[in-house]
Amino acid sequence: MVNNLKEEVNVSQQEQIDNCLVFENLDFYFSENKPISNQSLEGLINKNNNLIQLVKIVYDNLIDMAPRNVVVLIADKKGILLEILKHGDGVNFLKFKKGMPLTLKKDNPVAIALKERKNVICKGIIWEGGQIHLNWINITLLINPMDPHGLVSVILPTSTYSSTLVNLLNLLSNFISLSILKNEDIAQTQLYYQQMFSSLAHEVKNILTTIRGFIQLLSKDEENPVKISYTNFIIKELDRAHETLKNSIFYTTSKEQRVNLCKVDDIILEILSNLNDLINRYNIKLNLQISTELPSITGDKTQFRQVFLNIIQNAIEAMNTSGTLTIKCYFHNHQIYTIIEDTGIGIPAKIKNKIFQPFFSTKYGGTGLGLSVVKQIVEQYKGQIFVKSHKNKGTSFTIILPVQ
Known part of the structure; x- marks a missing residue:
């Protein structure tokens, strides 16, 4: 049974946590208010463009990482709605429109926040x-x-x-506030964010390496099979965390290349040799159409290896128990074309445009950095990457690298 609508909010009964007012079992409202005119809205958006762009940079990735059904509203300091970010169909009952005043109802969380000058958490019932x-x-x-x-x-x-x-959301809002106060442009803000994250990732990576070493020492003379399995699981998870941080550091730091001459065909064949056990375990057939007269390309072999390893490994895992992995490699018009095709489950059409976004992943435990790093490396060498996919028929990646 829903409580009767409240005429006013009793702030004195609220609990304050981390500078937030917390309201339990509150009936709060988002009425269908009429938006302001398009001309007025356009003026507000231009005036608050820095705020909108900063919030979108920070929150877009968080929404993509959210399980489902999240909406983020960006409003100006009077509560006029400027932007709507949605994730999932479960929030479609919220009939928001840009330019809508969000503050007309007194039990609206936005109205409470502006009146009390506090961050507000409302747990309960939405009336819309x-x-x-x-x-x-x-x-x-x-x-x-x-x-x-x-x-x-x-x-x-x-x-x-x-x-x-x-x-976390409080921290991000403080970060946005500082960025606006310092009149930093978007590029400077992104650079600061990247440097901060990279420094943190380096420190955590070093800690994980130390923990892994001590766990290996503790398990050296262990004979209990259960404890051995637990130890192996911990080491495996530490290695996964280490790989995540390695990709994150690559994504957020400037790239110092170890430039040398590389043979794409040699790199691919070396990868397939290293993945031989995985290929056999998944019962994958290989169809190799690799030219023997490919020219060398200039670049960092480690980076090129990361590109092809990521895509080939994804292709194998997409086929699960059986299928055909086709790799074509040829030289044309001063460029090396590499096409990697699988006969797996395919990529759903609704997420195909998101697969290169950082932190977007559909894998359990995935970081969403693998393909993002791949794209960044390819574009770093003035190359291109394309994907085609059909449900239950497979996926094809085409990588084009110029020969300089």
Whole structure:
């Protein structure tokens, strides 16, 4: 049974956590307010463009990583909706439109945040267009509560809520606020973010290496098969974390190339040799059409190996138990073409445009950095990468690298 609509919010009864007001079992509202005119909206968007771009940089990846059903609203400091970021179909009941004032209802989390100059967490019931939607949470964060530049309102199911998430969102909002206060442009902000993350990733990677070494020492004379299996599992997970950080560091740091002459055909054959056990285990047939007269290309062999290893390994895993892996490699018009085809399950059409985005992954435990790094390396050498895929028929990657 839903409680009667509240005439006012009793702030004195609220619990304050990490500079947030937390409202339990609140009936909160998003009424179908009329948007402002297109001309006024365009003016507000231009005025708040720095805010919108900074929020999108930070939150786009978080939304793609979210399990499902999340919406992020970006509004100006008066609560006028400027941008809507959605993930999942479960939030379609929220009939938001750009230019809509979000603050007319007094029990609206946005109105509470602006009035109290606090970040607000509302747990409870959404009233929207006269309909009731239970078990949703709204986290409204002011970008600089002392003198708001704007606000970010995140709506998500109760099941995905945690205090860790709130602290992370708070941290990101503070980061956006500092960036605006310092009048940094988007490129400078991205550079700062990359440097900060890279430094952190290096430190964590070193810690993981130390932990792995001690676990190996502890397991050296172990005879209990259960403890050995646990130890092997821990080492495997540490190696996966190490690989994740390695890819992250590559993605966020400037690239120092070890330039030398490389043979694409030799790199591919070496990879296939190393993956021979995996190919046999998955019962994969090889169809190699690799020219024996390919010219050398200039670049870092380690980076080229990372490109082809990632795509070939993905192709094998996409076929699971059987299939054919076809690799074609030839020289044409001063470029080396490499085509890697599998007969696996294919890539769903709705996510095909996202596979090169950083942190986007459909794999359990995946980081979403593999193909993003691949694309970055290929483009670093003035190359191109294309993908074609059909459901239950397979996927084809084409990599074109210029010969200089």
